[in-house]
Amino acid sequence: MPFLSLNRVCSHLFSLSYPLCALMVSRRFSWRCRAERVSAGYSQLEVRKVSYRPPGTEQNLLNQTSLSLQEKSFGLIFGRSGSGKTTLLQLLAGLSEPTSGSICIQKYDDSGNPIGLSEVLAPQRVGIVFQFPERYFLSDTILEEVTFGWPRQKADIPLREQLTLKLQNAINSVGLSAISLDKDPQSLSGGFKRRLALAIQLVQTPDLLLLDEPLAGLDWKARADVVNLLKDLKKDHTILVVSHDLRELYPLVDRSWRMEMGGVLKEEPLPV
Numbered sequence: 001m002p003f004l005s006l007n008r009v010c011s012h013l014f015s016l017s018y019p020l021c022a023l024m025v026s027r028r029f030s031w032r033c034r035a036e037r038v039s040a041g042y043s044q045l046e047v048r049k050v051s052y053r054p055p056g057t058e059q060n061l062l063n064q065t066s067l068s069l070q071e072k073s074f075g076l077i078f079g080r081s082g083s084g085k086t087t088l089l090q091l092l093a094g095l096s097e098p099t100s101g102s103i104c105i106q107k108y109d110d111s112g113n114p115i116g117l118s119e120v121l122a123p124q125r126v127g128i129v130f131q132f133p134e135r136y137f138l139s140d141t142i143l144e145e146v147t148f149g150w151p152r153q154k155a156d157i158p159l160r161e162q163l164t165l166k167l168q169n170a171i172n173s174v175g176l177s178a179i180s181l182d183k184d185p186q187s188l189s190g191g192f193k194r195r196l197a198l199a200i201q202l203v204q205t206p207d208l209l210l211l212d213e214p215l216a217g218l219d220w221k222a223r224a225d226v227v228n229l230l231k232d233l234k235k236d237h238t239i240l241v242v243s244h245d246l247r248e249l250y251p252l253v254d255r256s257w258r259m260e261m262g263g264v265l266k267e268e269p270l271p272v
């Protein structure tokens with residue numbers, strides 16, 4: 001199969017002509033820019049006194065955990081193995097329910113005053129990349145992997161337009177646009193597999209991106225590559241990472257917390 005450009009892919013995927021795809025994408029970009037210019041204030045992820053005890057067990061894995069993370073900033077949770085870091089990410093992603101406490105998004109005006117009530121963080125607004133995400137790739141091509149579960153021929157024009165834009169944004173933002181989308185995901189290098197794992201989440205346009213040990217198992221070159229990518233993604237996304245690789249991620253970090261054994265979270269500068 002020849003190299004598939006993004007425009008070609010869009011038309012192939014949704015049965016549209018290339019000029020129509022290009023028009024849809026450029027129109028959407030101009031709407032987006034206009035919408036961004038008028039926005040004011042900011043929103044913040046707020047975890048409020050969350051405790052978690054798995055059903056049928058006697059012990060809390062998380063105890064009165066609280067944190068807040070402003071949009072478009074980078075938070076890092078570190079701490080000993082088994083302290084509860086991944087458990088917290090799972091709660092944020094909606095994979096388990098807190099036993100008590102709340103996880104929400106609060107909006108603020110430019111002076112830092114809360115606007116209205118906080119909203120519960122819906123699972124569909126969160127993207128999570130697990131440790132070693134490449135182990136969960138299912139498809140034969142990058143395109144199928146990123147668009148897994150999408151409607152094919154039957155989608156109406158507005159939906160096709162929306163999906164085309166999402167695909168283009170996700171592929172561009174992780175730097176995969178120079179790679180043929182018909183490539184087998186398993187043939188990619190370690191660093192590019194991580195890029196693909198991020199694109200799979202970004203295509204859903206999440207408000208919050210959660211990453212569990214994003215540098216684990218990569219060689220030094222791929223690690224540097226992923227750190228640079230995260231630095232770029234931070235400009236447009238709110239990112240919360242669990243990692244032991246403190247030195248490499250240090251330059252990106254806006255806020256950090258230590259998870260102590262027993263699931264107690266404390267805000268603390270990185271010990272590097």
Ligand SMILES: Nc1ncnc2c1ncn2[C@@H]1O[C@H](COP(=O)(O)OP(=O)(O)OP(=O)(O)O)[C@@H](O)[C@H]1O
Pocket residue numbers: 054057061079080081082083084085086087088259
């Ligand atoms: N469903 C469950 N039921 C009971 N115990 C659990 C459950 N899930 C996790 N645990 C335990 O909770 C503790 C915290 O696990 P978690 O994976 O969150 O730790 P972690 O800090 O992410 O560790 P690591 O850095 O090794 O990934 C561990 O002791 C784990 O065995």
